[in-house]
Amino acid sequence: MKTEPQDHLRMTQKRKAGFEKKKAAATKEKGLLIVHTGTGKGKSSAAFGMGLRTVGHGMRLGVVQFIKGALYTAERDILDSFDNCDFHTMGEGYTWNTQNREADIATARQGWAQACAMLDSGEYDMLILDELNVILKYQYLPLEEVLHQFATRPANLHVVVTGRHAPEALIEAADLVTEMRLVKHPYREQGIKAQAGVEF
Amino acid sequence: MKTEPQDHLRMTQKRKAGFEKKKAAATKEKGLLIVHTGTGKGKSSAAFGMGLRTVGHGMRLGVVQFIKGALYTAERDILDSFDNCDFHTMGEGYTWNTQNREADIATARQGWAQACAMLDSGEYDMLILDELNVILKYQYLPLEEVLHQFATRPANLHVVVTGRHAPEALIEAADLVTEMRLVKHPYREQGIKAQAGVEF
Numbered sequence: 001m002k003t004e005p006q007d008h009l010r011m012t013q014k015r016k017a018g019f020e021k022k023k024a025a026a027t028k029e030k031g032l033l034i035v036h037t038g039t040g041k042g043k044s045s046a047a048f049g050m051g052l053r054t055v056g057h058g059m060r061l062g063v064v065q066f067i068k069g070a071l072y073t074a075e076r077d078i079l080d081s082f083d084n085c086d087f088h089t090m091g092e093g094y095t096w097n098t099q100n101r102e103a104d105i106a107t108a109r110q111g112w113a114q115a116c117a118m119l120d121s122g123e124y125d126m127l128i129l130d131e132l133n134v135i136l137k138y139q140y141l142p143l144e145e146v147l148h149q150f151a152t153r154p155a156n157l158h159v160v161v162t163g164r165h166a167p168e169a170l171i172e173a174a175d176l177v178t179e180m181r182l183v184k185h186p187y188r189e190q191g192i193k194a195q196a197g198v199e200f
Numbered sequence: 201m202k203t204e205p206q207d208h209l210r211m212t213q214k215r216k217a218g219f220e221k222k223k224a225a226a227t228k229e230k231g232l233l234i235v236h237t238g239t240g241k242g243k244s245s246a247a248f249g250m251g252l253r254t255v256g257h258g259m260r261l262g263v264v265q266f267i268k269g270a271l272y273t274a275e276r277d278i279l280d281s282f283d284n285c286d287f288h289t290m291g292e293g294y295t296w297n298t299q300n301r302e303a304d305i306a307t308a309r310q311g312w313a314q315a316c317a318m319l320d321s322g323e324y325d326m327l328i329l330d331e332l333n334v335i336l337k338y339q340y341l342p343l344e345e346v347l348h349q350f351a352t353r354p355a356n357l358h359v360v361v362t363g364r365h366a367p368e369a370l371i372e373a374a375d376l377v378t379e380m381r382l383v384k385h386p387y388r389e390q391g392i393k394a395q396a397g398v399e400f
Contacts, residue, residue, distance in 0.1 A: 028391055040379065047245075047249070048252060049242070049248040052249070073256075074253040074256025079252075178240040179380075179381040180246075192228045198250060200253065
């Protein structure tokens with residue numbers, strides 16, 4: 001898109017006007033229900049990026065990781081070092097490591113009890129429920145119970161739910177939904193292994 | 201997907217076997233060229249989430265923000281507080297605030313000179329070039345020059361490029377590409393304003 005200076009000026013003025021108009025119409029504040037789903041990368045990273053912002057603003061962040069407990073994550077060490085972040089990790093890694101549906105359900109219940117306590121406490125500005133979508137996909141928790149809990153949470157609490165396969169009803173209930181779509185992945189195409197910083 | 205315990209066991213065993221096979225075939229380590237694009241949210245947040253991991257591992261992170269200079273970002277304050285992170289912000293906010301193509305090009309050049317110095321230095325494990333896609337879309341920098349610089353960077357340096365409208369040739373050159381697809385956005389649909397933690 002090559003443009004002359006005067007076209008550029010007209011174009012950017014128009015774009016700025018549109019942006020300002022949209023911004024002026026957006027006046028409400030409320031806690032958002034945010035969902036990151038899809039088979040691409042970045043669902044958890046984007047949630048933790050928002051968590052980092054929240055902590056940086058001096059607001060209070062809570063995290064419940066539902067199934068990545070066995071995996072070392074460097075972001076946990078950093079976020080957890082802040083007084084205004086509470087980080088809880090449940091489960092024993094990916095579900096296929098346990099090979100036991102009953103044990104997986106019990107672990108999911110434990111994580112959800114922790115999440116409910118944090119949802120109800122009124123102490124948080126943002127709560128990240130990492131990989132909860134996967135828990136819901138496998139029906140380890142009743143979807144209706146989860147949606148009811150979200151609907152009755154404190155009005156200004158942002159909740160971020162990550163994981164593949166977000167249920168349709170959760171997407172319906174959400175305010176902000178992003179699908180991370182896989183375009184290219186080096187695991188599959190080039191035989192490259194998981195590397196620090198990128199994958200864990 | 202309701203399953204009986206024995207089906208669950210068979211299913212998870214099969215899935216685990218496939219995962220292990222794929223992991224065993226992935227043995228190479230190399231610096232990845234990573235692109236986050238699309239009109240959805242989370243492109244920069246996911247990059248900063250990876251940056252947080254990198255810093256948490258004690259690896260060295262560099263960041264050049266090409267067009268968000270005027271916007272306060274809490275993640276900058278936190279990342280910048282670590283000795284193993286160098287954070288540079290260029291530009292004067294969104295391009296439509298300056299209304300001047302020549303000034304925008306000069307600012308892009310300044311950011312790119314900074315990025316090149318960091319790419320060539322050999323001192324970094326990961327470099328985040330935030331919103332560079334937008335700079336390329338507006339042709340503020342020659343794409344060929346950028347691709348050549350990426351192709352000749354140190355072999356183990358991960359580069360993460362964010363922004364809408366990633367050029368096709370950059371996607372071709374990349375190892376890992378995720379498109380953040382907008383499914384629902386509260387600005388547009390509910391008149392909700394930008395909020396701390398979520399948007400900035």
